[in-house]
Amino acid sequence: MDEFELDERKTKILDAIIRNYLETGEPVGSRTISKYTDLNLSSATIRNEMADLEEQGYILQPHTSAGRIPSDKGYRFYVDHLMEEKNREVSEMKNFVIEHTEKMDQVLQQVAKILAANTNYATMVTAPTYHKNKVKFIQLSNMNEEQILATIVTEGNLVKNKIIPVNGEIDNETMLKLNFLLNANLNGLALQEINLGTIAKLKEQAGIHSAIISDVLDTVAETMGQEDDIRIYTSGATNFFKYPELSDSEKASELISTFEEKQQLASLVTENLLDEENTGIQVYIGNESPIQTMRDCSVVTATYELGEGVRGTIGIVGPKRMDYEKVMDNLKTLKNSLDGILDKKKEET
Amino acid sequence: MDEFELDERKTKILDAIIRNYLETGEPVGSRTISKYTDLNLSSATIRNEMADLEEQGYILQPHTSAGRIPSDKGYRFYVDHLMEEKNREVSEMKNFVIEHTEKMDQVLQQVAKILAANTNYATMVTAPTYHKNKVKFIQLSNMNEEQILATIVTEGNLVKNKIIPVNGEIDNETMLKLNFLLNANLNGLALQEINLGTIAKLKEQAGIHSAIISDVLDTVAETMGQEDDIRIYTSGATNFFKYPELSDSEKASELISTFEEKQQLASLVTENLLDEENTGIQVYIGNESPIQTMRDCSVVTATYELGEGVRGTIGIVGPKRMDYEKVMDNLKTLKNSLDGILDKKKEET
């Protein structure tokens, strides 16, 4: 119950300190606050209050004769209680996304880019993964004597192909039979529902072609079980240079590396994606983040859900003194634009 | 005819200056060279020779009382005439690549990573593009009442899918006819060979389904005309920080941005890929590079050819004082490993 530790005046002062620091990035002194607020208090009084706030752990003094900066606890209090939540429009984005849903990867890259340009922070967007996704359609076709092509489509319209080598061409009748077999047994099933029983039955009915069934099932598993390669798009990694507290070459280098080796970012994502309840926005301040290199940063992520079970994450990484209001506003609007797009598209047509 | 401008002694001195500078990154003075070489000359003599070399444009003096550093012209001379070309083995890479040719994108990312770790420079690898590529197989299939799935496979085994909306299901007979039509008319053709005549003929034969043919042809064009989205994998962008001459935040930021916005790197690639003759290794020193942000860097690229017409590029970007011998050695070995892999694989099976 943090908020009961602070009376109204202390709260106002803390709010003023943080807002000021968010703007300038410089430690803020008592005199500044005395003028900045409408409290009509002298700097001396403010100093007393600041001493208290420091004792309670909301602010820090980089060195004896400097002003104060917010601590992680201070930021957390700000995000939880002080910040106003705006609700602007980012409607251009909405239309943009809706109009281009086919070329998902380019759209997501573009989303990351626009968001980075908009906020001046580093951004990441993960491609939607298809939790609870179901097989919609499977097609085997003869390509030539040595190869057949397997195509698998899921409910989320994710398509995957595999070229399967075979010995000698398979005649058309067998092909039709195999196609029928696969679709009859697998369509509408989620990955978890395809159990050993189903597989055994399939293979039995396929007779001598059971090897092909195996290959197809492998591809199905690969298509639907995405955990090994979440696609992550990033942009604006060099924005870290814009904030002196992150721009010394060691820190910047670490952070940018993390963005370059995109897989490291996955840990920011996975826990949120799996949590069925979580539909909102997460804020990690400093050490709250699961990624060590980001201990001097804040991370804000939002989970979007294009359609039933089709989820991805958008994240913004910046200095702890990031403009939380703006960032969360951006993320919310974006999330709202993306949520349920698949369903909306269906309704339209 | 640069080499006739320099007598043997001047050449030796220039060689010594450049090698020394490659190692240290510091301007090198006459005394150092006097000891570094086996010429048994005093520093004063070296100074005289250095004055000549400077006048001829091979070396530069950052300021009056500093040693000399190589100019672009100096590096060029070094690369063209002085450097020894080693031929070590990077055989691990070879096996690695051969064993994993299915998951191309992961392999290429890995290649970029290994190369970056090996050289301590920034690296880029472009996915092979399929020049002169031909249609191998086209398959349309009914997914449900509203959608059909088009799958296109090229000679290079590049597969692309498109979901095409239709009004009402198409009966199986029509489907077979359309499939036959497409394959009979398009198989074996390169993009350039699919002309208006072919298209008109196709549409005519398709009758009321000519709209579907249009959609399929669009997808074919998209699959084979790759110029808009060359996939580029990068690694080690933060290596720029390792070289003081590139690590000030402005320069580093520019360079890293260029690597992040991968599309900007495409200009390094396109000219080489299209040039049928070019099979070797390109070196761009300083302003020779087509990318402005790399004026303080050197870029070395190699074009590999997995199979007939299936080409990609590997590039290394580092400071002008990069270890050209090592870099070119690495690239050559890698290139040799990749060249003709598709054909080799065929022979194996």
Next chain:
DNA sequence: TGTTAGCACTCCACAACAACGAGTGCTAAC
């Protein structure tokens, strides 16, 4: 009892300055 003015103190930032040394060009002697 809470608020404020005043003051001595701390400590960082920054500029000025000096000392150093690596390297040069030039001259004169070998």
Next chain:
DNA sequence: GTTAGCACTCGTTGTTGTGGAGTGCTAACA
């Protein structure tokens, strides 16, 4: 043609001192 010697240049590094922003504390005040 080569080299020793020397005066000179100029960037680097370390020192020193000054200014200012901000603090904590004390004492006076409402």
